């Protein structure tokens with residue numbers, strides 16, 4: 001049995017085809033492929049998206065995903081939450097599961113602390129509110145200027161960053177585990193790791209600060225994350241993944 005990880009898929013699961021991921025020929029439902037946030041398979045709820053999820057369900061392995069900053073949190077919230085391998089998940093298909101924030105899962109004899117979410121940084125034009133009667137005109141101006149923007153409830157959700165309750169859940173579960181896990185899985189990185197990747201502290205936020213505390217206080221063997229659209233190993237423990245598929249254990 002095996003666990004594989006990959007970075008942001010943004011609704012494009014072509015890297016999970018048999019041709020690009022031939023290892024799956026030997027995998028079963030007890031093997032896992034984890035997408036480290038910005039899954040993008042719960043985005044507009046349309047028929048093509050449903051077919052993509054059905055296709056994922058037909059893969060021989062079980063797909064797990066963290067949430068990132070590019071998920072439709074309204075649609076995601078509509079899926080029921082169940083207990084699974086020691087933590088909470090939302091099945092979007094029987095074998096395609098959203099790993100909820102702050103949970104610790106036991107898989108193949110290893111423990112995984114999972115905490116998704118990230119702050120969007122590709123919104124120089126800001127977030128437009130459809131409740132504002134002028135938003136379409138503003139959007140047109142931004143498009144004409146080539147400035148990226150997002151629309152509240154359509155392409156951006158405040159839930160991209162964790163709530164106070166989710167931080168508290170994470171703390172309680174880490175306390176119960178004495179802050180010792182085998183793996184940490186997140187979408188974005190702790191402050192210090194993010195600085196090393198970006199060369200700036202400009203994108204620090206409450207989540208990256210919380211993850212910095214986890215990185216300093218928790219004992220773990222390896223930390224895997226996505227979000228920054230490149231693959232890189234930082235120090236000995238921090239693995240940034242994008243399109244690579246890496247075997248964890």
Ligand SMILES: [Fe+2]
Pocket residue numbers: 008037038068069070118187227228
């Ligand atoms: Fe992201």
